[in-house]
Amino acid sequence: MSAPITLDGWYVYHEFRTIRWDRWKSLSEGEQHFVLREWNQFADEQRKLQDARQGSFGQFIIAGSKADLLVIHMRPTIEELSQLKAQMARTRLFSLSDSTYSYISVVELGGYNARPGVDIEQDEALQARLKPSMPTHSHICFYPMNKRRLGQDNWFMLSEEERREFMKAHGMIGRQYAGIVKQIISGSVGLDDWEWGVTLFANDPLQFKKLVYEMRFDESSARFAEFGPFYVGHQVDDRALGEWLIGVPETN
Numbered sequence: 001m002s003a004p005i006t007l008d009g010w011y012v013y014h015e016f017r018t019i020r021w022d023r024w025k026s027l028s029e030g031e032q033h034f035v036l037r038e039w040n041q042f043a044d045e046q047r048k049l050q051d052a053r054q055g056s057f058g059q060f061i062i063a064g065s066k067a068d069l070l071v072i073h074m075r076p077t078i079e080e081l082s083q084l085k086a087q088m089a090r091t092r093l094f095s096l097s098d099s100t101y102s103y104i105s106v107v108e109l110g111g112y113n114a115r116p117g118v119d120i121e122q123d124e125a126l127q128a129r130l131k132p133s134m135p136t137h138s139h140i141c142f143y144p145m146n147k148r149r150l151g152q153d154n155w156f157m158l159s160e161e162e163r164r165e166f167m168k169a170h171g172m173i174g175r176q177y178a179g180i181v182k183q184i185i186s187g188s189v190g191l192d193d194w195e196w197g198v199t200l201f202a203n204d205p206l207q208f209k210k211l212v213y214e215m216r217f218d219e220s221s222a223r224f225a226e227f228g229p230f231y232v233g234h235q236v237d238d239r240a241l242g243e244w245l246i247g248v249p250e251t252n
């Protein structure tokens with residue numbers, strides 16, 4: 001039994017934050033705008049790097065009370081992610097918030113995606129999947145997961161053929177959501193507490209529920225999947241982030 005070959009791309013850093021609302025509310029409006037301007041400047045630098053294909057960046061507001069904000073960075077190295085952590089820690093927005101969860105992983109594709117005779121580095125379509133720009137869909141869903149190792153349901157004891165069959169059925173369900181839900185699967189064995197990070201993007205958050213529910217009935221999930229905490233939210237530009245933090249007067 002040997003581990004399947006994977007294609008690994010950029011490292012991924014999910015950082016979840018909760019705002020210290022008491023401290024935020026104690027700032028004057030001018031101070032709040034200053035905090036936002038500083039953050040927007042940082043975000044702008046990240047978007048420029050993304051445009052130059054040197055990394056990937058997204059900012060999201062998370063629903064529910066597990067977190068308020070999610071920032072995602074992708075970079076070629078772990079060191080760059082640690083640099084970004086320190087850079088963000090130096091911003092006032094991060095001084096006014098606490099980390100509630102973070103996740104480190106690396107974008108992962110099945111080895112069979114490599115085309116025979118084609119250099120992976122020269123395969124533009126593959127490179128775009130291994131080093132993805134942040135999808136522009138309005139909504140995001142993130143959760144970490146494991147494949148079970150329990151008695152008869154031990155994913156890692158299956159033969160290559162069995163695993164391939166399971167993943168084929170899994171992929172068939174996923175394909176029905178082409179153009180509706182985009183997935184970034186990142187491997188985290190040896191990097192973080194779970195084996196994979198699942199980051200889904202869609203313009204209609206109900207499609208997350210439909211897809212994940214459908215997959216629950218598929219054998220690869222029904223028998224083998226174990227899940228960590230789920231997060232759902234929406235992607236924000238700088239203006240929407242500012243309005244969410246400062247509060248906009250209701251119009252009626």
Ligand code: VOV
Pocket residue numbers: 108109110113145167170171173174175177178181182183185196198200211212215216221225
């Ligand atoms: C948008 C939907 C979608 C699509 C099209 C899709 C397709 C595919 C394909 C073709 C492949 C095979 C490897 C490769 O070629 O990349 C995978 C691989 C994988 N997936 Fe997936 N997946 C989706 C979506 C999707 C979801 C929603 C989940 C969470 C499962 C659930 O129950 O909540 C998931 C998980 C995974 C995982 C953990 C792996 C790696 C497992 C391993 O052992 O290697 N995935 N996935």
